[in-house]
Amino acid sequence: MIAVQSTPPQSLPSLNPPSVPANAPEHCPGTESEQAGKADACAGCANQAICASGATRAPDPNLPLIAQRLAPIKHKILVLSGKGGVGKSTFTAQLAWALSSGVKADGEEVQAGVMDIDICGPSIPTLMGVSPDEGSVRSTAQGWEPIYVLPNLALMSIGFLLPQQNSAIMWRGPKKSGLISQFLKDVAWGPLDYLLVDTPPGTSDEHLSAVQYMKEAGIDGAVVLTTPQEVSLQDVRRELDFCRKVGLRVLGVVENMSGFVCPSCKGKSDIFLPSTGGAAQMCKEMGVELLGKVPLDPRIGMSADYGVSFLDEFPDSPATEAYLGIIERLKQKLEE
Ligand code: SF4
Structure with missing residues (x-):
C-alpha cells in the first residue's frame, strides 16, 4: 500500500x-x-x-469554475453501473492502470486520473493501493492535490475527505451535491489525457450532480458495467435511460463476470447465466455498443485487494485479453 x-x-x-x-x-x-x-x-x-x-x-456560480478547472483534461469519462457488486470500481482501477501505461504519439507518457465520488462506498483508494486511513488531502494554493499512485496516474477519492472511514454517511441530496461540486472545483488535476469518474451504483443525486457540473466542461460519455444475468440487466436498462434523459453519450457497455475461466485447466463455465441473452442482447435492444466481456478470474479480486494492476501482474489471463480489447475499442470511440 x-x-x-x-x-x-x-x-x-x-x-x-x-x-x-x-x-x-x-x-x-x-x-x-x-x-x-x-x-x-x-x-x-x-x-x-x-x-x-x-x-x-x-445560475450556479460554481459551474464556470468547474469548467475552468476541468478544461485541461482531454477526455472525461463516467463509469456507471445499475447495480452494486458488478465490478465497476475494479474495472475503473484497471482501466486507469492500463491507460496510464500508454504512450502518446509525441512519445510522452499518457497522464491519467481517477476521481472517486462514491460517497457511501469509496473503494478506489484500496483498489489502487492507497490506504484511506493513512492520510488526508493536502491543500495547496492551486487547490486540493491528488494522490499520485504513479508519476502519471493521479487519484482523488471522496473517501479522503470523510471524517471516519468506517462511519456510515447519511447525507441528503443537497449536501452530496455540494460536496461533489466542491470536489470538482477544487482538485488541482493539471493537464490530463483521461479522467475516469467512478460513481456509486444506480441513478442517484451523485450522478445528477456529476453530470450537471461536468457538462459545462464537456463529458465524453459513460461506460456502463453489468453482469450477464437479467436481474443486473434490468438496472442497466434504467441506467441507459438515465443517460438518455440527461443527454449523456453512452460509450458502451461492458459485461463483467462473463463466464469463468479456470486458471489451471482453462476450462470455461458460466457462473452468472445470461438467461435473457446477457449484455449482448440488451445492447442490441437498447441500441448501444457492447465494448466487450470480461471473464471472472479469481486473481482480479486478489489484485484488487493488493491494489496492483491485474493487467501487469497477469498478462496471460483471458480477462487481461478482454480488458485490453475493451480499452482499445474505448480509445477508438473517444477519438471518433
Ligand atoms: S420539494 Fe421540490 S417542489 Fe417542493 S419546495 Fe422542495 S424543490 Fe420545490
Whole structure:
C-alpha cells in the first residue's frame, strides 16, 4: 500500500445549506437545486409548479469554475453501473492502470486520473493501493492535490475527505451535491489525457450532480458495467435511460463476470447465466455498443485487494485479453 502523505487534519468542506421553504416535504432537494420540482420528494408538493419552472433557480456560480478547472483534461469519462457488486470500481482501477501505461504519439507518457465520488462506498483508494486511513488531502494554493499512485496516474477519492472511514454517511441530496461540486472545483488535476469518474451504483443525486457540473466542461460519455444475468440487466436498462434523459453519450457497455475461466485447466463455465441473452442482447435492444466481456478470474479480486494492476501482474489471463480489447475499442470511440 502507498502511504498517503500525512497532512494536518482536513475538515469537510463547508457547504451552503439548501434553500428549503417551510412548507416543503422532508426530502426537499432545495428550491435552487437542479432537481427542484423534479425530484421524487417534489411529487405532491405545493411548490412543484414554480420549482419545476426553474424560476427559483439561480445560475450556479460554481459551474464556470468547474469548467475552468476541468478544461485541461482531454477526455472525461463516467463509469456507471445499475447495480452494486458488478465490478465497476475494479474495472475503473484497471482501466486507469492500463491507460496510464500508454504512450502518446509525441512519445510522452499518457497522464491519467481517477476521481472517486462514491460517497457511501469509496473503494478506489484500496483498489489502487492507497490506504484511506493513512492520510488526508493536502491543500495547496492551486487547490486540493491528488494522490499520485504513479508519476502519471493521479487519484482523488471522496473517501479522503470523510471524517471516519468506517462511519456510515447519511447525507441528503443537497449536501452530496455540494460536496461533489466542491470536489470538482477544487482538485488541482493539471493537464490530463483521461479522467475516469467512478460513481456509486444506480441513478442517484451523485450522478445528477456529476453530470450537471461536468457538462459545462464537456463529458465524453459513460461506460456502463453489468453482469450477464437479467436481474443486473434490468438496472442497466434504467441506467441507459438515465443517460438518455440527461443527454449523456453512452460509450458502451461492458459485461463483467462473463463466464469463468479456470486458471489451471482453462476450462470455461458460466457462473452468472445470461438467461435473457446477457449484455449482448440488451445492447442490441437498447441500441448501444457492447465494448466487450470480461471473464471472472479469481486473481482480479486478489489484485484488487493488493491494489496492483491485474493487467501487469497477469498478462496471460483471458480477462487481461478482454480488458485490453475493451480499452482499445474505448480509445477508438473517444477519438471518433
Ligand atoms: S417542489 Fe421540490 S424543490 Fe420545490 S419546495 Fe417542493 S420539494 Fe422542495
